[in-house]
Amino acid sequence: MKKKKNPCLLYGAALLLLWIAAALLVPELSPYTYTGINADIRNQGSSCLHLFGTDKFGRDIFVRVWYAARISLLVGVTGAGINAAFGLLYGSISGYVGGKADFLLMRIADILASIPSLLYVILITLVMGAGVESIIAGICVAGWVDMARIVRGEIIREKGKAYIRAAQMEGIRPLRILFVHLLPNVAGPILVNLTFLVPQAVFTEAFLSFLGVGIAPPSASLGVLIQEAKSQIQLYPYQMLYPMCILCLLILALRLFGRGLENVYGEKTER
Amino acid sequence: MSLLEVGNLNVQFHKDGKKIRAVKDLSFHVGEGEIVGVIGESGCGKSTAMRALMGLLGKEADASCGRFCFLGEEGTFSPNKVQKKMAMIFQDPFSYLNPTVKIGKQIEQAVRIHSGGNKKERKQRVCDLLEMAGIRMPKQRMSQYPHELSGGMRQRVVTAIALACNPKLIIADEPTTALDVIVQGQMILLLKRIAKETKAAVLLVSHDFGVIASMCERVYVMKEGTFIEQGTAEEIFYAPQKTYTKDLLKNARRTRIKADATETEEVLLKLSNVTKLYSNRFTQGKAAQKEGVQNISFAIREGETFGLIGESGCGKSTLAEIVTGQKRPDAGEMYYRSFRTDLLKKSARKKYLEKIQMVFQDTCESLNPKMTAGKALMEALRADKRQILTAEERKERAVQILKDVGLTEEDMWKYPKEFSGGQRQRVCIARALIRNPELLVCDEAVSALDVSIQTQILRLLKEIQRRTRIACLFISHDLEVVGKISQNVGVMYLGSLVECGNTQEICTDPWHPYTKQLLECKPDPDPKKARRKKYAPLRERQEKPNKGCPYLGQCGYRMECCEKAAPPRYQFGSRKVACFLYSKEHRKGNTDMPMTSQI
C-alpha cells in the first residue's frame, strides 16, 4: 500500500531540526558573544556584520536571540519531559490499578488542577530565586495533571478490551501487561499530547521572563529579550520583532509536528 | 404496476487510487404494497445498494443507474439527493439517533419537513407515530433521550422517524439484527402491521433467512454486488437453483454438527447455587434492584459442550467471569474437578484456572493490535509457569497450533487487522488452546460472524474437541448456534437458570414458558412455517420482580404461587426446570405418570 503524504509531519520536523541546529550552532560559530558590549554600535539596524542589528548596549542581537533560544528550548524540553514522565507514571498507575487508589490519586490531581497555575509559578520563582531551576519547578507543579488525566483515560478505555482480559487470564504479570500490552496501544494520544506540553512550557517560561520574574540577566531567554526591547518599542521595534519571530517559529514547528503526528495516529484508529 | 423499477445500478468506491466495485449491474423492481427481501452475507453490498437508492451515499462513492423509475415517474437518479416518499430503517438503532437530542424532537424534525403544520399539530403527529410504532405512553417518551431506551424501543423510534416521511417505500436495512430474539419477533410483527396499515412497500434487507422467510413475498439473493438469484419466497426456499443459495440455506437450518460422543462421566466443573449480585450503581439507595446471577447450578463433564442461552443482560457474561475466576461469587460453591475453588485466594485460584481459557466475542478487540499473531501466541506461552520453554520451542509450538486451527505459518507475522473476522477468531482460539486448557469458555464467540463462517468455526471447535477431549462452555444468545454444537444446554433469564438439560430434548420439547417463547420467536428459514408463526404480543419488558419468579412479568402461565417465591428447581431425569408448573402441588397426585411438558 502506498504511504500517504503527511506534509505537516515533514515540514514540522524539518523546521524543528533547523531551529534546534541554529540554537546550538549559532552562538558557537559566531564571532560575537552574547554579552559582548560595544558602545560604538548601539541600536544599529540589520547589516551584513550584525544580521539582526544590535541592542542598546551594542550587543549582537542575532547571537543573543539564538543563545536565548537555547535556554528556552532547555526549559521547554526539560519541563515537558518531567511533566510527561510523571504524568505517564501517575496516570498509568491510577488507570491500571483503579478502585480506591484511582479515586484518591485523581482527587489529588483535581485539587492541583484547580489552582491557578500561573500564580503558583510566579510565587515559586520568587521563593526559589530567578533561574532556570525555579522556572522548571514552577512549570512542573501542576503541568503534569493534564497528561496524567489523558493517560488514565486512555488506559481505562483500553483496559476494558478483551485482549487485556485475555492477557490477565493467561497469567501475565501486571507490569508486563502495562508496558508490553497497554502502553504501545495508547502511545498515539500520549505522543500528540507531548507535542503540546513543550510549547506550553516554552510559553510559560517566556511569559515569566517577560514579567521579569524568570531568567535573570545577564543570562537571557527569548522572554527576557522581548522584555528588554519593549522599552524601545517606539524607536527600534525590530529589536523586539526578532526574538518574537524566533519564539513563534519554535512553537509553530512543534504544533506542525504535533498535527502531523495526530494525522498519523488518527488514520490508524480509523482503520 | 411497479412502484420502483431499477435497472443497472452500479456503485464504485475510490480508495487509495483503486476502484472497488461494490454494486454491479443491479436490476430489480418492487410492486406497490409488496414486501421484497434481499438476502446476502455481510460485505456483499446490500447496504451500499440501498443507500444509493435512497440517495444517502457519501462523496467518495460513484454511482450510476441505467433506469430509475419511482412512483410511475421516470426519475433521474442521483446518489446524493434524498428521495421523497422513501424512508429507511437502519440496523443499529443506537448510533443512528443523536444522543443529545430528545427523541420527540428528532421525530418532529421529520414531521416538520414532510407534513408541516403548526406546533400543536406536529406534536400530535409525533404522538400518533410513536403509538403506531408500538410505543406506549408516547407523551412521556417524547421527552426522553435515546440512551434511556432499550434497543427494541430505539428501533421503534427509528421506525417512527421513517413513518414520519409518509413513505411509499420503506427500506429496512437489517432492522432486527441488533435485537434480542424475542424483541426481533416483535419487530417483525410491527413491520408487517405497518406495511398493512400504511400500504407502503417494504424492501427488507437481511442476512437472516428466518426474518426474510417470515415477511417476504419475493426474494433476491445477493452475492458480491450482484443478484445471483431471484424468485418468490417459495421458489428460493424450497427449490433454490444456485449452489450458493443452497449452501446459505443449509447453514441457516439447524443441522447438528456430528461428532463422536467423547464425554466421560467425570465432572470437570461444577457450580452449585452460585450467586453474584451487584447493585445497579444508578439505583443505589432505591429499592434493592440487583443485577447479576442467582442460584446457578450446573456441571460440565470432560469433553462435553455445555451451551448457555439467554438474552443480552441476563448475566451470561457474569457467569463466564465467575467460571474463569475473574470474579468471585458472593455465595455458592464452585468445584474444579474435586477442588473447591471459590474460597481460594486469588493467587492460589490461578493454579486451577490456568486450565480454563476463554474466547471472546469481538474479534477486533480480543487481539492486541500492536502484536502479530505469532507474538500473541508466544506471549501466552511465556506466561506459562508449568513449563519453561526456549524461544525456539515457543515458536515451534505457535506454528503448530496455528496449523491446528487451519492457518498457515505465514500467518505468524501478520497483524490482527490483516486477518478477516473468521481468521481472527481462529487466532483467538489458537491463543486459548496453546496453554493446553481443559475447559474452553466461548463467550458469544461466533455471534459477530457470518453464518457460513460461523459453521466453519463451530466445525473447527468440534474437531478440536474430538482431538483433545477439551470441554467447552459455549455461551450465546442464539439458540440455533447452541443447538448445533452442544450436548447439554442451560437457559438463563434475568440472572436465573430457568431450564437445563439435554439440548435435543429442550429444543424439540421445551418445558419452561420462557424457553418455549425463545424457540417460538426464532423465525424459521421456511416461509410456510414462518408466516404462520404467532409472535409474542408487543410487551415492554418489566423490571425484575423483587420476589417471586423472575419470569413473572412476561409469563402467560402465571399462577398465584409464582408471585410469592421464586420457584425451586424440579428435576426429572437429566432435565431441570425452575417453574411451579412442575411442582408436586400442581401435579395433584399424578405422581406415577412420567412428567411431560405442561405447556
Add this chain to the structure above:
Amino acid sequence: MAVYTMKRITVGMISLFVLVTVTFFLTRMMPGSPFEDGNVSASVTEAMEEEYGLRDSPVKQYRTYMTNLLKGRLGVSYKQQGVTVESIIGNAAPVTASLGAAAVITAAVAGTGLGVWRAVSKKKTVRILLSGGTLLGAGIPNFVAALLLLLVFGVTLKWFPVTGLFTPAHYVLPVLSLSFYPTAVVAEMIYNTFAEEMKKEYVVLARAKGMGFWQIAVFHVLKNAWIPVLNYLGPLSAFLLTGSFAVESIFNIPGLGREFVSSVMNRDYTLIMGLTIFMGSVVIGVNLFTDLLCAWLDPRVRNSYLEKRWGD
C-alpha cells in the same frame, strides 16, 4: 445531581484550603520584607514588622490569618496604607472580568465560525489558509500578540488608544490580543469535532429524514461538537477572568493581573493572599459551573449520575 454538586464543592473547598495554606507559607518564605525600602533604616523596618505581627512565628501568623479569614476579613494592604484588600479587589475585578468576558465571547464566536467554515468549505485555498491561520494563531503567546498589536495599531498606525480602559475603543487591542490564542484553539477543536460528528450515523438518519445540510449542521452536529469546546472554554474563562497578567501590564490596565504582579514585587503579603484566594475561588467556581453546564447539555453525562433506563 445534587450529590455530585456537593462533592464537587467539597473538593473545591479542600483545594482552596490547600491553596491558602501553601500560599501563606510560600509568601513567608520569600526573601525580603514588605517594609524594606532604601530610605528607611533597619530599626524602622523592624518596628513596622513588629506592628503588623510579622515577627511572630509563621504558625502563629497563620493562625491569626485563618481566624480573620473565617470572619470574612482579608485584611489591610501593607503597601497602600489604610486600603483594605477587599476594596482593591473590588476595584480591579470588574476591569479584568469585563476584558476576560469580552475575550471569551470573541473566541467562542469567532472560533466556531472559522472552524465550521474550514470544515465545510469546498475551496482548497480557503481550507489551507484557515488551517495555516489556526496553526499560527495557536503559536503566538498572548503577550507577543499584545506587543505586535500595540506596535502595529497603536504605535505605527495610531488607530486605537494603547493605555488604560476608558472607552470601547480602549478594549479593542487588549481583547484582540487575549482572544487570539483561544480563537485558534476553538477553531481547531470545532473543525476536528465537526468533521468527526459529520461522519456519525445519526447524520445519515437526519439526511434520510430530508433535513438540509445547514439544518443538520446547526441542530445536530454543532450541538455535539460544542461539548468538548465547552470543556476547554471553562478553564480558559477562569484564566482570563482571574487575570491576564502580561496583557494588563502591557496596556497599563488597572486589573487583577497588574495588582498581583505589583503585590508580589512589593511583598504585600495580605494583598497576595487576598488575590490568591479570590482567583482560586473564581477558578474553582467557573470550572464547577462548566461541568454542570456540560452535564446539562449532554444527557449522557447527566445520566451517569442518577437515573436508569426503562423498557429494558
